[in-house]
Amino acid sequence: MDAVTRLLADLVAIPSVNPMGRLLSGPEFLEGGMSDYLCDWFDRLGVRYIRRTIAPGRDNILAYYEAPNSHKTILFDAHQDTVPVEGMTIDPFRPEVREGRLYGRGACDIKGGMAAMLIAFERLVKERPAGSASVVMACTVDEEFTHIGSSDLANYEHGASLAIVAEPTRLDLVDRHKGAVRWKIRTKGVACHSSTPHLGKNAIYRMGEVLGHLSSYAQSLGKERVDPVLGPATLSVGRIEGGQSVNVVPDWCHVEIDRRVIPGEDLAECQARVYRYLNEKLGDIPDIEFLPPWVRMPALSPERGGSDTWREGVVDAIAHATGRTPSVIGVPYGTDAGPLSERGLPCFVLGPGDIAQAHTKDEWIELDQLRTAVEAYFEIAKLVG
Ligand SMILES: [Zn+2]
Known part of the structure; x- marks a missing residue:
């Protein structure tokens, strides 16, 4: 050898x-x-x-x-x-x-x-x-x-x-x-017994709205931001977690975002742009939280x-x-x-x-x-x- x-x-x-x-x-x-x-x-x-x-x-x-x-x-x-x-x-x-x-x-x-x-x-x-x-x-x-x-x-x-x-x-x-930026988006609700859901606020339903907009955002991103060699910037939701039990209206839900970055993009701006987009589509969003990225790779x-x-x-x-x-x-x-x-x-x-x-x-x-x-x-x- x-x-x-x-x-x-x-x-x-x-x-x-x-x-x-x-x-x-x-x-x-x-x-x-x-x-x-x-x-x-x-x-x-x-x-x-x-x-x-x-x-x-x-x-x-x-x-x-x-x-x-x-x-x-x-x-x-x-x-x-x-x-x-x-x-x-x-x-x-x-x-x-x-x-x-x-x-x-x-x-x-x-x-x-x-x-x-x-x-x-x-x-x-x-x-x-x-x-x-x-x-x-x-x-x-x-x-x-x-x-x-x-x-x-x-x-x-x-x-x-x-x-x-x-x-x-x-x-x-x-x-x-x-490069890549990865972070969590969390929705916050109000928990209550699932037999009286009108008394609570369902964080998973709220995440459903967020996901619809993230999907549209990902599609527009693929058209707007394209590197001639590497192709488009992308956004993908890779994981979702939420709720305590089937008989409790969930007061939390989070998803994990994988945002692939092309040369010339500002990493901090990637997250800010998504936040602004959701704000524009959903109005006031105090119940939607962006956690700091755990990966930021240029x-x-x-x-x-x-x-x-x-x-x-x-x-x-x-x-x-x-x-x-x-x-x-x-x-x-x-x-x-x-x-x-x-x-x-x-x-x-x-x-x-x-x-x-x-x-x-x-x-x-x-x-x-x-x-x-x-x-x-x-x-x-x-x-x-
Ligand atoms: Zn390696």
Whole structure:
């Protein structure tokens, strides 16, 4: 087994499941085991690193390669967490290699990309190629839920002037993607016995009115706000909950909103616009409450960070490493590059594997891509420097 496959097998065998906001605990949850492993790994490599606590049991790890006489620093970013494992048809934490693939939770998203970045980083440290950039290797927490790791990193003095974020892109280069804002809308009513409903005020009926208007709003949004590459901004209601019991008129109901954002949209304004729309349609709405968003992930675009000035160099480096010129594309899903680019850092998303295998019940990655990714990351640090 080659070094990157061995490292990936190690990473997959360490559970780092994101509880996704649920109150779950146990050895398979959170990133602690991964962080311990990474610190040992950087210790053995003999590089400086820091372990920065973002939340209890959740630490970003940042390791430093200081290139001789370099003027530029590149940030490599890969997240430590994975999505949950319920419903998987393979053993999620026992990596298995067959037919040129490695199977296991996180193999594709994004322990594969992380393993490839780490091996490229190790080569830089050992070979110290002339003219290469310095590299900060950042392993972040909580990418799959609220991005607290990359949001912290975005405000940290990492000194980088370009970021490469690992996600499965089949080694194409992503320079734009949508962002997201997620929040709850709550309706408030007056509870009473269901045999005398006229004495109460039904919060679920009220939510029914709200939902009708949200559906119309979502349709108009799809026509008004369209990115030429990424398509329309969208709004979707994904969950609903309310009431205490069938024999009580409910005094509360809430829905969860997923608003996908296109480049150029103001995140705070997304919520405000929905509020104004409901206000206009329903009149006075003191019984309708908007809770603060638990996800606010900016969109990525070349305009925001100015990644277009780096594009040619990065494309050449990838082509040099892989023998194939990557397509420069946009994707609908969000990544750590959203928060990282918010303060103007140019970012690209690049990694081995296909998003079609991410989060699946038999997640896998092609080992050929994994090995090629090592070369691509190494070459970017070498040529872009
Ligand atoms: Zn990911």
